Amino acid sequence: MAKTSLSFVPNQKVNPKTWKEWDAFPTDSILEFHRQLPEYSITPLHSLNALSKKLGVNRIWVKDESHRFGLKSYKALGGSFAIARFLQQRYDLEDLHFEQLHATNFPDSEEIVFATMTDGNHGLGVAYIVSKLGYESQIYVPKEMVSARIEAIEKVGGTVTIFEGGYDDAARQIAKDAEEYGWKVISDTAWENYTQIPEWIIAGYSTIFEEVKEQLAWDVPTHIFIQAGVGSLASSLIQYFRTVYESDGIKIIITEPDCANCFYHSAQINDGKAHNYPGKVDTMMAGLACAEPNPIAWPVIRDGTDFMLSCSDKISALGMRSYYHPEKSDPIIISGEAGAVTFGALIEMCRNPNYSAIKEKLELNSKSKILLVNTEGATDPVNFEKVIQSG
Ligand SMILES: Cc1ncc(COP(=O)(O)O)c(C=O)c1O
Numbered sequence: 019m020a021k022t023s024l025s026f027v028p029n030q031k032v033n034p035k036t037w038k039e040w041d042a043f044p045t046d047s048i049l050e051f052h053r054q055l056p057e058y059s060i061t062p063l064h065s066l067n068a069l070s071k072k073l074g075v076n077r078i079w080v081k082d083e084s085h086r087f088g089l090k091s092y093k094a095l096g097g098s099f100a101i102a103r104f105l106q107q108r109y110d111l112e113d114l115h116f117e118q119l120h121a122t123n124f125p126d127s128e129e130i131v132f133a134t135m136t137d138g139n140h141g142l143g144v145a146y147i148v149s150k151l152g153y154e155s156q157i158y159v160p161k162e163m164v165s166a167r168i169e170a171i172e173k174v175g176g177t178v179t180i181f182e183g184g185y186d187d188a189a190r191q192i193a194k195d196a197e198e199y200g201w202k203v204i205s206d207t208a209w210e211n212y213t214q215i216p217e218w219i220i221a222g223y224s225t226i227f228e229e230v231k232e233q234l235a236w237d238v239p240t241h242i243f244i245q246a247g248v249g250s251l252a253s254s255l256i257q258y259f260r261t262v263y264e265s266d267g268i269k270i271i272i273t274e275p276d277c278a279n280c281f282y283h284s285a286q287i288n289d290g291k292a293h294n295y296p297g298k299v300d301t302m303m304a305g306l307a308c309a310e311p312n313p314i315a316w317p318v319i320r321d322g323t324d325f326m327l328s329c330s331d332k333i334s335a336l337g338m339r340s341y342y343h344p345e346k347s348d349p350i351i352i353s354g355e356a357g358a359v360t361f362g363a364l365i366e367m368c369r370n371p372n373y374s375a376i377k378e379k380l381e382l383n384s385k386s387k388i389l390l391v392n393t394e395g396a397t398d399p400v401n402f403e404k405v406i407q408s409g
Pocket residue numbers: 091093137139140206245246247248249250251252304305306308356357393394
């Protein structure tokens with residue numbers, strides 16, 4: 019039986035001197051753009067007061083992205099901003115008005131087909147926004163992807179192609195196919211000579227943190243745990259908090275599955291370079307099942323992260339159940355495999371004496387104000403039920 023296990027490595031390359039050189043995102047205009055989307059509403063920031071008391075910490079805040087645009091994850095924030103910026107450049111538009119980007123406004127719009135590979139959430143976000151704007155999308159998915167995630171993409175109008183191989187192979191294949199068929203690739207990871215779209219995607223995610231800033235009214239977290247697959251979300255968070263909050267007192271902790279932990283592995287090698295996860299990628303946290311770091315996210319993660327955590331699937335399952343069965347007056351939160359791992363890790367570190375050394379290193383104590391992001395809801399309802407019932 020798989021073990022409940024958790025390990026961490028301090029990131030020795032963290033380098034606050036570089037933070038001042040980073041560009042701040044134009045967050046006002048990005049949020050302004052997202053506010054124009056038909057299903058936009060600010061997502062909740064929950065305060066888990068009863069659990070904070072039980073675990074002996076000051077605060078636990080959870081930014082809950084499980085209802086963003088009715089799509090069960092935050093992902094469309096990135097894809098929508100990148101697609102909008104691409105269309106803005108192509109048609110030389112002065113401002114970003116959502117309605118103005120619609121295909122019916124441009125005589126040559128039939129030539130544009132957007133394409134991406136996905137482990138589920140990113141492809142859904144792209145297909146959703148592309149359909150809203152009246153264009154076509156081609157979405158490559160791995161053959162192991164559960165049918166609920168495929169159906170969700172088809173339901174919003176994406177054309178799905180099932181692909182043999184993992185996320186990283188799909189990225190290579192789609193780059194080739196896009197060249198052959200003239201598609202515009204909207205990838206959340208970069209490669210040689212392909213960086214602009216992923217940069218816009220990373221910038222698009224900043225809306226989450228801009229909302230958090232408003233919701234916290236500038237109260238400053240001491241710890242932020244953030245999940246990483248290719249690292250685009252984490253780099254957005256790091257760039258945001260290290261530029262907007264003039265505080266180096268925030269500890270940022272990247273959290274990954276132990277069978278896809280490329281950032282943890284890179285911090286272990288500690289030569290300043292990004293390294294692929296060398297083993298077989300095998301985790302129920304589908305959104306985090308990436309062996310290769312996004313090369314443009316890496317420098318930000320390397321310079322801006324304090325610790326890397328590596329967690330077994332059981333930690334994620336613990337998080338899913340604990341969100342679903344909250345402490346006393348705390349709210350029920352629906353969280354899927356990739357969404358819940360940071361919560362499971364926090365609970366396990368605080369309650370299991372085997373991890374007291376990690377807890378001490380992270381300085382998790384009665385003064386700690388912890389921010390988590392629930393990045394997805396029950397995107398795989400069958401596994402969600404199984405995990406919830408198994409507790
Ligand atoms: C639910 C969820 N959480 C977290 C992530 C991690 O994001 P990134 O791949 O940018 O590190 C993903 C990626 O798809 C995801 O789907």
